[in-house]
Amino acid sequence: MKRLLTFCLISLNSIFFVHAQLKSPDDFLGYPLGSHFTPHHKVAEYFRQTAAASAKNMKLIEYGKTNEGRPLMVAVISSPENITKLEQVRNNNLILATGANNNSADLTSQPAILWLSYNVHGNEANSTETAMKMLYTLVSGNNKPAVDWLKNTVVVIDPCLNPDGRDRYVNYFNSVVGKTPNSDPLSREHIEPWPGGRPNHYYFDLNRDWAWQTQIESQQRLALYNQWMPQVHVDFHEQSYNEPYYFAPAAEPVHQDITSWQKSFQVVVGKNNAKYFDAEGWQYFTKERFDLLYPSYGDTYPLYNGSIGMTYEQGGIRAGLSVVTNDGDTLTLKDRIAHHFTTGMSTLEVTSLNHNKLLAEYKKYFQQELASSPGVYKSYIIKATNLSRLKKLAELLTKNKIEFAFGGDKVGRGYDYDTQKEESFTIARNDLIVNIQQPRAVLANVLLEPQTFVTDSNTYDITAWALPYVYGLKGYASKESIKGKYSAIEDPKIINNELDKPLAWLFSWGTSEDVQVLTALQKENIKVRQADQPFAVNGKDYPAGTLIVLRAENERLVRGIKDKVASISKTLNIPIQAVSSGFVEKGKDFGSNVYPLLKQPKIAIVSGMEVSSLAFGEAWFFLEHDLNLSPSIINAKDLNNLDINKVNTLILPDGSYSPFIGEGLNAWLNKGGRLILMEDAIESVLEKKGFDIKKKEAVVKKDEKPEANKLLFKDKDKDDFETAIPGAIYRINLDASHPFSYGLGKAYYSLKTDRKIYEPFVKGWNVGLINEKSLLAGVVGKKAREELKTGLLIGVQDFGRGQVVYLANDPLFRNFWEGGKTLFGNVLFCSY
Numbered sequence: 001m002k003r004l005l006t007f008c009l010i011s012l013n014s015i016f017f018v019h020a021q022l023k024s025p026d027d028f029l030g031y032p033l034g035s036h037f038t039p040h041h042k043v044a045e046y047f048r049q050t051a052a053a054s055a056k057n058m059k060l061i062e063y064g065k066t067n068e069g070r071p072l073m074v075a076v077i078s079s080p081e082n083i084t085k086l087e088q089v090r091n092n093n094l095i096l097a098t099g100a101n102n103n104s105a106d107l108t109s110q111p112a113i114l115w116l117s118y119n120v121h122g123n124e125a126n127s128t129e130t131a132m133k134m135l136y137t138l139v140s141g142n143n144k145p146a147v148d149w150l151k152n153t154v155v156v157i158d159p160c161l162n163p164d165g166r167d168r169y170v171n172y173f174n175s176v177v178g179k180t181p182n183s184d185p186l187s188r189e190h191i192e193p194w195p196g197g198r199p200n201h202y203y204f205d206l207n208r209d210w211a212w213q214t215q216i217e218s219q220q221r222l223a224l225y226n227q228w229m230p231q232v233h234v235d236f237h238e239q240s241y242n243e244p245y246y247f248a249p250a251a252e253p254v255h256q257d258i259t260s261w262q263k264s265f266q267v268v269v270g271k272n273n274a275k276y277f278d279a280e281g282w283q284y285f286t287k288e289r290f291d292l293l294y295p296s297y298g299d300t301y302p303l304y305n306g307s308i309g310m311t312y313e314q315g316g317i318r319a320g321l322s323v324v325t326n327d328g329d330t331l332t333l334k335d336r337i338a339h340h341f342t343t344g345m346s347t348l349e350v351t352s353l354n355h356n357k358l359l360a361e362y363k364k365y366f367q368q369e370l371a372s373s374p375g376v377y378k379s380y381i382i383k384a385t386n387l388s389r390l391k392k393l394a395e396l397l398t399k400n401k402i403e404f405a406f407g408g409d410k411v412g413r414g415y416d417y418d419t420q421k422e423e424s425f426t427i428a429r430n431d432l433i434v435n436i437q438q439p440r441a442v443l444a445n446v447l448l449e450p451q452t453f454v455t456d457s458n459t460y461d462i463t464a465w466a467l468p469y470v471y472g473l474k475g476y477a478s479k480e481s482i483k484g485k486y487s488a489i490e491d492p493k494i495i496n497n498e499l500d501k502p503l504a505w506l507f508s509w510g511t512s513e514d515v516q517v518l519t520a521l522q523k524e525n526i527k528v529r530q531a532d533q534p535f536a537v538n539g540k541d542y543p544a545g546t547l548i549v550l551r552a553e554n555e556r557l558v559r560g561i562k563d564k565v566a567s568i569s570k571t572l573n574i575p576i577q578a579v580s581s582g583f584v585e586k587g588k589d590f591g592s593n594v595y596p597l598l599k600q601p602k603i604a605i606v607s608g609m610e611v612s613s614l615a616f617g618e619a620w621f622f623l624e625h626d627l628n629l630s631p632s633i634i635n636a637k638d639l640n641n642l643d644i645n646k647v648n649t650l651i652l653p654d655g656s657y658s659p660f661i662g663e664g665l666n667a668w669l670n671k672g673g674r675l676i677l678m679e680d681a682i683e684s685v686l687e688k689k690g691f692d693i694k695k696k697e698a699v700v701k702k703d704e705k706p707e708a709n710k711l712l713f714k715d716k717d718k719d720d721f722e723t724a725i726p727g728a729i730y731r732i733n734l735d736a737s738h739p740f741s742y743g744l745g746k747a748y749y750s751l752k753t754d755r756k757i758y759e760p761f762v763k764g765w766n767v768g769l770i771n772e773k774s775l776l777a778g779v780v781g782k783k784a785r786e787e788l789k790t791g792l793l794i795g796v797q798d799f800g801r802g803q804v805v806y807l808a809n810d811p812l813f814r815n816f817w818e819g820g821k822t823l824f825g826n827v828l829f830c831s832y
Contacts, residue, residue: 023046056080075135096229112358120161128166131158135157252458412425435482532831616653618810637660758808768793769792
């Protein structure tokens, strides 16, 4: 028995040893790295196995899950000495990021932190394969230079920021590739089906979501990132397979708040990368195309938080295992891995050799933020004109570690975001105040500054995003240093009137939470009315849009109406007001026709090849996550087969639907359907029967001669500045009496990303118009400005018993445009 027990222990120890033994990716996967694409579950298993075998110089942190349940993780790697004191290293680093002028953080033995982010775009799939090679190289101890570099550096490897999108791509590719990969670009393995692997589960581009954190992957990753705050961050990407490799330094425009040190160290890194590429004869370029302006990228967000943020781009999107490029060369996955691996190791080398300087400059960065404000303004005051949206703004600032306070008794002057003039203001109790003298000063300033200085129109993304515009709130930028008095909002005290038999219950309107109340009531078959005009009852004023539930017309059909209304109010934490009389003090009595019944929308969204996947994802995500609705998802080919009893509200996101606009859709509209056309979807109905919308064409003077082309050949790849509009903010003047304006008032701040504009209706409602003074912020070329002087951007027309809504701009832009959510809620639910 004793001999048997001894044998069992030896066997168990052997099994444990085998399982804990460090393996290369090739040995673990059973195939040479680069010969297949690896599904995410195998990547996760490899990282876990490596962590179990390399506890002395690696720690694995699983920081969350994706929408589809895939694990998100980072590997933290360094020398055994650094790993034993890893928590101390992290805390010391965070002390540096406070800007505190103290000596509690010992920098003599403090390593620099290098964070490597792979595969934020799922179909840029080389990155995750490279991450496994980087992991093995750093923990195996077989690479002597790397062993030395890790003495001065902690490396954080995130192998895949977007597992859902990557597996969408990998699963497709692995399902169609043959025994031998086909290098012909026209082969199906190089042509992804819609929506492609680039976005996440909800079809969002996660590389545009760093600051906004609308997506679950971003929220969990940034929470971890802010616990580490690296000195250097690299975001690994792929571009067209016909392109060579790109690495820093970046192109213009570079935001003026990015420091000379941050820019100069990009050059140091770039030269080191170039040294290794030159030795191999690999092609690359720098200082082109990829700028440093928009604050929500994987390079700019770290830069605005004191890091050296950089993007590396390998040619290779949809290249599969091998592809023939336009130059006639064959680019393989193994080539792409080699290139990304080389820049990763090169960046580690530079980080390690310069770790003392990196730490010193990092500490100096945050000390300067505390000592002096970046930019022109010292304080930003955002008025509490909509408490719900103000709370959401406060949530965003909190996610980004930006300090703020509320209220005070200060009277001051500042730049009015709306009038674009210096105006006086008084701070009320719930007004939000961001004083720029704080550790996250640069990020706060970048997100809040009214005008972003842009040196070059050839930017990769939008050029305006000031938060008061995004949230549809009144704001001021002040050169005075103003601090708030309170740490939290003071919620208004609303006493719910517990009448036994009230005439009606009243709910507010103008936020996503209010829409949730409406949908909850309608799911209980409770009839809800909405005020088309303001009114006053019991000494309290109620704006247009207020929801009204009349007891008598509901209790005949709904049992326990009072308890159900109270339960919905309590569950959603939304105040309710009971009133005993419909005889109002101002406005019209409750029996008037200005309180129409609201129809319960049965919503469908069109998806498929005709549709922008990103635009579809915005609508899908908004309905599911902001409104708790489950829309039907249909194909464009079914537009002419809609059943009005199953779908009464149809959303056509940005896309091209012209072949599918037919008699069947018209018949559905005539029966009472509501059709919402967004962005380019409008183009699909131009000149179609029954659709009154007309494009506004640029005015050409009779004797005006075309101007000679002034573009020099050397600038052939640049955008034409005169027609450029990469993304600018316009004030859209609203018809304040129309239901679209509920919760917004007379104006709506909208992001404009194209030059399309429409003629005002002769018949129909011109809900949103712009004029010569509408441009508020962002780059718009001279010709584009002329074209966008006046015209219609939001309109609605009757179509039989139905309606067609035209939204020329995207109100749900990347799901962070909060003011647009109010507008879109009105479009979906209000009666008009």
